[in-house]
Amino acid sequence: MNTLRHDDASVSEFRDALVDKLLDRRMITSPVVERAFRTVPRHLFVAEGTPLDVTYNVDNPVAIKRDPDGVIISSTSAAYIQARMIEQAELGPGMSVLEIGSGGYNAALLAEVVGPAGRVVSVDIDPEVTDRARELLDATGYGSRVAVVQADAENPLPGLHEPFDAILVTVGAWDLAPAWLEHLSADGRIVVPLRMNGITRAIGFRREGDHLVSTSAEVAGFVPMQGEGARDERVFLLPDRNGRHVKLRFEGDVPQEMSLLDGVLATDRGEVWSGVTIRHGVSFADLHLWFAAFLPGFCKLAVDEGTDMAAERKGWFPFGVVREDSFAYLAVRPLPEGGGVEFGARAYGPHGEAAATAMVEQIRAWDRTARIVEPAFAYWPAGSQPPEPGEDTAVLVKAHGLVTISWPPTVDAAAGQGALHNPEK
Incomplete structure (x- = not known):
């Protein structure tokens, strides 16, 4: 825990400034998420000695753990993407959420969003990370509201019999594990930073028949997943x-x-x-x-x-x-x-x-x-029936299914492109 002594006024000033920026950028769009970010003390979840201006920076993650070569393998994600992913999950009071990738702070935000009647389970493969998350959640008053589990979430998690309304994956994933879909309710949302040939998007998915379709996507970068779901470059x-x-x-x-x-x-x-x-x-x-x-x-x-x-x-x-x-x-x-x-x-x-x-x-x-239209994403688990891809649809083969990326045609695409080109061309 960061035990730097900050007076209440300075902490509140930094935290409110962060939230104001997130609102201005429309990364926060709902009152319940705004309240969570104004409530949870981010500075108590980062490493000892981390300055407030670094802790409450909008765009940069804060490292929690590095491997022997100095590569970050666990971090508190950048505030903008934490806010956006919670909004993508469409969470609210009384809902249940599974977080894959622990750190403590994001789980506390989720606990504030779903409230006392909700349920938050946070899973990580690294026992040092889960021990730290439990300690920090206990110290900040969220220990009774978040269940922290040490496990490889590539596999079904024992004892979790009720499906979740939402799943948030907070590590870079090359594929969607079948276990995640088993834990997701029929009308639930899963938000995952999906790696597609080296490029990552934090994609919000919902079920549609035998597959998943995207509801939103954000540019993001995350530390890669460990364990059975890892995929090395x-x-x-x-x-x-x-x-x-x-x-x-x-x-x-x-x-x-x-x-x-x-x-x-x-x-x-x-x-x-x-x-x-x-x-x-x-x-x-x-x-x-x-x-x-x-x-x-x-x-x-x-x-x-x-x-x-x-x-x-x-x-x-x-x-x-x-x-x-x-x-x-x-x-x-x-x-x-x-x-x-x-x-x-x-x-x-x-x-x-x-x-x-x-x-x-x-x-x-x-x-x-494609430059003026947003791509749409779909995930087709093994056994589903994807259609023949169109001309502007890419198909990426994964271990447990297929990802499709489609750029829909637009009637006014040609006119729109002209406004973005050098006017002399």
């Missing part, structure tokens, strides 16, 4: 001439013969530009999702300091594509007079232009089809 290192590395990280299928990329960073860099532009300050997060859905060979990138790519960091984003002996990555270049940026791809390798062109073609496809 495959990482390939490309050394440069100075012995530093570019890392290619694949969550989906890995292209064959990755050894063809040996020495690729010693080749001349090329680039291809799309003609697709965007104004400063406008989100293009769904372009990354489009790549994950429709770009074969898609990967995420990380680079060591000192590499040529690190030197140009302001002009590229960590999303790439591999084509045989070459790879390309998403890049932008500024438009004249500060009018925004143009999307393109930079590439290395003997066939770098082909790799860059493949990425640029998908940028243009996203621009034509």
Whole structure:
């Protein structure tokens, strides 16, 4: 527990400022969730010595536990996504909720939302995390209102016979475990940060017949799930001439013969530009999702300091594509007079232009089809009957079912796109 002595006025000031920002951003939209965030003392659930401005920051998580390499494996999630996921679950007084991934603070929020007549069960695979959560919930007065269970939630949880009105998964999940659907009521909601070829969305699902359909989705990042539901990325290192590395990280299928990329960073860099532009300050997060859905060979990138790519960091984003002996990555270049940026791809390798062109073609496809419409998601458990996918529907195969991502057509898409392009084009 954070035992820093804060006077009541300073704590209240920071907490109310946080809630006001969440309301302003419409991450909180209901009075019951607002009241929960104004009530639960977030500063008593974070690590010893954490300053109030860090604790009550809107956008950043606070680490709880790290592995021996320093990687965060448990955290108090960013306040904005905690608020949004509770709203996505459509919770209210008297309801029951299962939280998968413990920490204490989020469970206390849930207890406030469902009230004394509700039920909250919080599960985590790590006994250190569950012991800490119990201690903090007891110390803050929520111990009798939250049942904390140490278990791998990939499997059915013993003793939980009544289905839950909602399930909130607070770790990054590559798939939906069948056990979660067994614990969910017929008209319940499940909110899960679902990893789709390396890109995560916190998706609110409801049942529709033999499958689940999305009701909402938010951009988010979470620590990955542990235990039987874990899914590791495959990482390939490309050394440069100075012995530093570019890392290619694949969550989906890995292209064959990755050894063809040996020495690729010693080749001349090329680039291809799309003609697709965007104004400063406008989100293009769904372009990354489009790549994950429709770009074969898609990967995420990380680079060591000192590499040529690190030197140009302001002009590229960590999303790439591999084509045989070459790879390309998403890049932008500024438009004249500060009018925004143009999307393109930079590439290395003997066939770098082909790799860059493949990425640029998908940028243009996203621009034509998907940039002004929200995607819809569905989850089809094993044994369900998904329809034949449409032209703008991607199908991702999971261990226990299928995920579909669909961009619905709109009548005014062409007119809407024009308003977002460089007006000179």
